[in-house]
Amino acid sequence: MDTEDLELETKCENLMNIVVESRKRFGKACIDYDQKMLLMENKLLNLQVETVSNYRFKPKNAVPNIDENSSKDLDDLCVEITEKQRRMEEVMRKLKNTHEVIMQLDADVIGRKLRAPLTADTMLAQAKAKKVQT
Known part of the structure; x- marks a missing residue:
């Protein structure tokens, strides 16, 4: 084996x-x-x-040729956009200044008194209230 x-x-x-x-x-x-x-x-x-x-890919819409007139129009558009942007920034600055003035008037005591309506009835009521307090 x-x-x-x-x-x-x-x-x-x-x-x-x-x-x-x-x-x-x-x-x-x-x-x-x-x-x-x-x-x-x-x-x-x-x-x-x-x-x-x-x-070569063919575009769906043909690209137009840009001549001098259209480039002048583009330049005019750019100038117009920058002018409007400058005006918008100026408006934003003025709005911010106005907002600051309003916030100061809200905090001011004299400003609150100036906003109160000036009628004879209110002036009499204020005088009576002062007289009662003293």
């Missing part, structure tokens, strides 16, 4: 060596296949990019 075991063991070892060698060859083939596949994908992508970059 020992000879049979030895013979069986050598057969198993030979089979294992064959499996290992076939795995090595199959692994190398897989690596080569992956590299070739990546190379082909890159070539296809480069071809697509090249094709797209060489394609």
Whole structure:
């Protein structure tokens, strides 16, 4: 039986060596296949990019030619826009100043008295209220 075991063991070892060698060859083939596949994908992508970059797109609307009159109109429009922007900034500054004055008047006692209606009845009522307090 020992000879049979030895013979069986050598057969198993030979089979294992064959499996290992076939795995090595199959692994190398897989690596080569992956590299070739990546190379082909890159070539296809480069071809697509090249094709797209060489394609001339046609616009839906033709771009008008800009002559001197239209450039002058554009310059006038730019000047008008900057003028209106400057005026808007000036209005904003004046509005801010007015708002500050209103806030000061709200806080001011004299401002409150000036806002009170000046009729004879109110003046009499104020005088009576002062007289009663003293």
